[in-house]
Amino acid sequence: MGELARLTGVVWSPGAAFQDIVARPRWWPPLVVLVLASLVFTFTFTQRVGWERFFRQQAETNSRMRDMPADQKEQTIAMQIRIGPAAAIGGVVLGFPIMALATAGVFLLVFRTAFGADVSFRQAFAIVCYSWIPLLFVSIMGLAVMLLKTPEDFDLNYPTLTNIGAFLEPASTPKWLLSLGTSIDIFTIWVLILLATGFAAAGRKISWGSSFAGVIGTWAVYVLLKMGWAAAFG
Numbered sequence: 001m002g003e004l005a006r007l008t009g010v011v012w013s014p015g016a017a018f019q020d021i022v023a024r025p026r027w028w029p030p031l032v033v034l035v036l037a038s039l040v041f042t043f044t045f046t047q048r049v050g051w052e053r054f055f056r057q058q059a060e061t062n063s064r065m066r067d068m069p070a071d072q073k074e075q076t077i078a079m080q081i082r083i084g085p086a087a088a089i090g091g092v093v094l095g096f097p098i099m100a101l102a103t104a105g106v107f108l109l110v111f112r113t114a115f116g117a118d119v120s121f122r123q124a125f126a127i128v129c130y131s132w133i134p135l136l137f138v139s140i141m142g143l144a145v146m147l148l149k150t151p152e153d154f155d156l157n158y159p160t161l162t163n164i165g166a167f168l169e170p171a172s173t174p175k176w177l178l179s180l181g182t183s184i185d186i187f188t189i190w191v192l193i194l195l196a197t198g199f200a201a202a203g204r205k206i207s208w209g210s211s212f213a214g215v216i217g218t219w220a221v222y223v224l225l226k227m228g229w230a231a232a233f234g
Contacts, residue, residue: 003029010133014194018127018201025126030133031096037139038092042085044143049151051084052077057155061170104128107199110218115210117203127198134190138162162186176231183223192219 009017142159165182
């Protein structure tokens, strides 16, 4: 397959696409596409909505920020506004590859130790990168919502109503429950299904059901850790 056929095949025919991806594990095309789409979204947000609005919204839902003296609160928000754009760009350019590398390493460990799968790191990395293609649709949908809504009504935390967290009240909902709600997302489920398909193709002797169990189990551990962090430090 050519790269365009792979990128579209992951959406329309993931089984065949991942067979080809596993045979020739090139990881960079989906990563480049995702980074570029996220950069477009970030630049548009900076120009249309602005980081001051975002950080002031965050301050209203953060109990520690609400309890700060007014002058200290303003100093904190001013510092966040200064570093926000650069941090967002750095998070996209560096964050995507680092997260993909870490995710590939975790799944490689799981499938090698728990299932005895003969999967290389390069294959795992390519599977993860291509499995994240649904995030491209997240960026496109979020960009469309941002352009259609007034800047005052756009919420960067929930640009689209695709997860349970978008329907919870941030100020009154416990942070651990909000973390769980945001984790249960339509596109996250799609990504998990693609990961299971990719590792089933790479493992050969692993059934799709077993692969999905491995992916879901690993994701569940991540969600529990994220909930614990939110409960302790959120």
